[in-house]
Amino acid sequence: xxxxxxxxxxxxxxxxTAVNDLTVEIPDGCTGLLGPNGAGKTTLLKTLLGFLIxxxxxxxxxxxxxxxxxxxxxxxxxxxxxxxxxxxxxxAVTFVxxxxxxxxxxxxNAMSRAHEVLEYCGLGEARYRNAETYSTGMKQRxxxxxxxxxxxxxxxxxxxxxxxxxxxxxxxxxxxxDISHGKxxxxxxxxxxxxxxxxxxxxxxxxxxxxxVQQGTITELRSTTEVQVDVELREPVPAFAQRLSDMxxxxxxxxxxxxxxxxxxxxxxxxxxxxxxxxxTGAQVRGFRPAQRSLEDIFxxxxx
Amino acid sequence: MANQQNPATEMxxxxxxxxxxxxxxxxxxLLNRAAxxxxxxxxxxxxxxxxxxxxxxxxLCLLIYIGALMQLYxxxxxxxxxxxxxxDKSHKYASVFLSYFGFTTLFLYVVALIVGAGSIAxxxxxxxxxxYLSKPLTKGDYLLGKWMGVFLGIFLIAAxxxxxxxxxxxxxxAGQGFFSNEPLLIFRVLLLAAxxxxxxxxxxxxxxxxxxxxxxxxxxxxxxxxxxxxIIVQVSRDGWRPAPPDRLVQYLSIQGCIDxxxxxxxxxxTSGFASSFQRGEAPKMPSALPILLIAAVYIVxxxxxxxxxxxxxxxxxx
Numbered sequence: 001x002x003x004x005x006x007x008x009x010x011x012x013x014x015x016x017t018a019v020n021d022l023t024v025e026i027p028d029g030c031t032g033l034l035g036p037n038g039a040g041k042t043t044l045l046k047t048l049l050g051f052l053i054x055x056x057x058x059x060x061x062x063x064x065x066x067x068x069x070x071x072x073x074x075x076x077x078x079x080x081x082x083x084x085x086x087x088x089x090x091x092a093v094t095f096v097x098x099x100x101x102x103x104x105x106x107x108x109n110a111m112s113r114a115h116e117v118l119e120y121c122g123l124g125e126a127r128y129r130n131a132e133t134y135s136t137g138m139k140q141r142x143x144x145x146x147x148x149x150x151x152x153x154x155x156x157x158x159x160x161x162x163x164x165x166x167x168x169x170x171x172x173x174x175x176x177x178d179i180s181h182g183k184x185x186x187x188x189x190x191x192x193x194x195x196x197x198x199x200x201x202x203x204x205x206x207x208x209x210x211x212x213v214q215q216g217t218i219t220e221l222r223s224t225t226e227v228q229v230d231v232e233l234r235e236p237v238p239a240f241a242q243r244l245s246d247m248x249x250x251x252x253x254x255x256x257x258x259x260x261x262x263x264x265x266x267x268x269x270x271x272x273x274x275x276x277x278x279x280x281t282g283a284q285v286r287g288f289r290p291a292q293r294s295l296e297d298i299f300x301x302x303x304x
Numbered sequence: 305m306a307n308q309q310n311p312a313t314e315m316x317x318x319x320x321x322x323x324x325x326x327x328x329x330x331x332x333x334l335l336n337r338a339a340x341x342x343x344x345x346x347x348x349x350x351x352x353x354x355x356x357x358x359x360x361x362x363x364l365c366l367l368i369y370i371g372a373l374m375q376l377y378x379x380x381x382x383x384x385x386x387x388x389x390x391x392d393k394s395h396k397y398a399s400v401f402l403s404y405f406g407f408t409t410l411f412l413y414v415v416a417l418i419v420g421a422g423s424i425a426x427x428x429x430x431x432x433x434x435x436y437l438s439k440p441l442t443k444g445d446y447l448l449g450k451w452m453g454v455f456l457g458i459f460l461i462a463a464x465x466x467x468x469x470x471x472x473x474x475x476x477x478a479g480q481g482f483f484s485n486e487p488l489l490i491f492r493v494l495l496l497a498a499x500x501x502x503x504x505x506x507x508x509x510x511x512x513x514x515x516x517x518x519x520x521x522x523x524x525x526x527x528x529x530x531x532x533x534x535i536i537v538q539v540s541r542d543g544w545r546p547a548p549p550d551r552l553v554q555y556l557s558i559q560g561c562i563d564x565x566x567x568x569x570x571x572x573x574t575s576g577f578a579s580s581f582q583r584g585e586a587p588k589m590p591s592a593l594p595i596l597l598i599a600a601v602y603i604v605x606x607x608x609x610x611x612x613x614x615x616x617x618x619x620x621x622x
Contacts, residue, residue: 103440
């Protein structure tokens with residue numbers, strides 16, 4: 001089942017095209033939106049929220065048309081914006097309760113729910129403090145709380161770990177993982193931080209220049225028909241890499257004396273092949289281990 | 305995860321309604337979207353009610369009308385409070401209200417600054433617009449909510465003190481023809497307060513929407529209010545004398561427009577105090593249409609300026 005369907009979507013800012021003929025189906029669960037700066041991630045989120053009118057194409061979020069049902073979509077969506085934002089002059093509980101009231105919750109329910117989500121987001125002790133006095137990490141939690149207060153079916157998180165220290169980042173990622181698994185809330189996380197996406201998301205969409213260049217579950221994208229190995233030599237030996245390439249290995253990465261090769265699954269005993277080649281080319285092998293394709297590899301391959 | 309971290313759970317505070325810290329969906333009632341702008345208005349009004357400056361201005365306005373009340377009390381009746389030779393007897397009560405309203409206009413301008421200058425500017429500074437408009441709320445809902453919050457804040461100070469004087473007059477001078485001479489006076493008081501509040505609210509909200517700091521919005525509105533007011537007064541003067549009431553150019557400034565509206569609404573060309581400084585001939589009433597038109601232009605310009613600036617996202621066209 002998909003939470004959003006987009007067909008041939010184009011969004012332009014004057015002469016600049018931010019999203020270019022994009023077609024994508026976003027599955028339910030937790031999906032990461034990846035891409036370099038200017039890839040169109042934030043523009044896509046703003047368009048899905050109904051803030052921007054598409055120049056061409058169409059889209060649906062939770063079965064509602066993005067061009068004509070912006071209000072209905074925002075009723076069922078929570079947004080945690082990237083930038084630092086709060087309603088001035090309010091303490092956290094008043095701010096989150098007001099966010100609930102803006103979504104139509106009766107004030108008593110909104111206040112009760114504000115206490116609940118602030119506790120859930122780890123701000124229970126600080127909920128009567130003015131939001132302007134919060135640290136960056138607390139502001140991030142507050143933004144998450146206001147996005148969750150009305151019980152949305154879909155939450156957009158734009159750079160949710162920006163400015164967090166390692167402990168705060170761990171807690172935020174655990175919160176995201178918690179709400180997006182088994183709580184009936186779908187999450188779309190836009191981030192530059194690949195480890196964050198890897199820890200929280202089931203699937204990823206990689207964008208570049210306003211288009212989708214890679215999509216799938218992380219497990220699918222990591223799987224490969226080849227066998228990848230990391231080989232570390234005492235010193236760089238170009239002849240070693242050349243000889244392995246001649247044998248059908250595909251060099252993926254070369255950093256100093258460290259190499260990553262992808263061998264065809266049909267090669268047979270590749271350990272033997274690596275050590276024999278090393279002996280023949282005078283290379284000293286200091287490390288040899290099977291490599292795992294990381295999200296960073298997937299991302300770099302997609303945007304190159 | 306959150307369960308393990310919370311001290312309340314560790315202490316066994318299971319009776320608390322928020323002791324269960326797992327995430328739950330909200331499946332309670334939702335109110336109709338039509339009145340959602342009122343939530344925005346309340347967000348303007350709640351901090352205003354705690355603002356000491358706001359209540360200080362309200363107190364000063366009230367003091368002015370208490371002065372009127374004392375004058376009436378010590379002079380023994382409303383007939384002696386105005387110049388009997390200058391004011392039509394049927395408008396003698398309205399004349400007192402018009403005279404004392406004139407003294408409160410500066411305070412109402414300050415109230416407009418206190419209530420309205422930060423109304424949208426503070427949201428711009430804190431990026432709160434993104435929070436408001438990411439909810440099921442239109443630009444119109446947001447603007448109406450802000451405008452109404454500012455309007456009500458000014459209206460309360462503009463209407464409550466003269467209403468208090470009206471209640472005193474109704475209780476003390478009912479036997480001296482207060483109701484028979486001025487049956488519509490209470491409506492005139494409310495209408496004038498509404499007009500003044502609408503002009504101030506529209507302009508200050510419009511300026512606030514284009515600023516990122518309350519202070520800047522205050523300075524800009526003060527500049528427009530005083531500089532335009534001074535220029536218009538100088539242009540409309542009749543030599544060294546003030547302009548006669550029927551000279552329309554004097555109503556072009558914000559202060560002038562409010563003066564003109566007060567004369568129209570109380571149906572008096574000049575106040576009881578001012579009449580004693582006028583020349584010998586009877587002053588003429590200013591024309592209603594141009595003054596109403598000027599007021600409408602101020603209101604529309606303010607609202608249009610705010611509407612043009614309210615956006616969830618700033619779109620820079622390349």
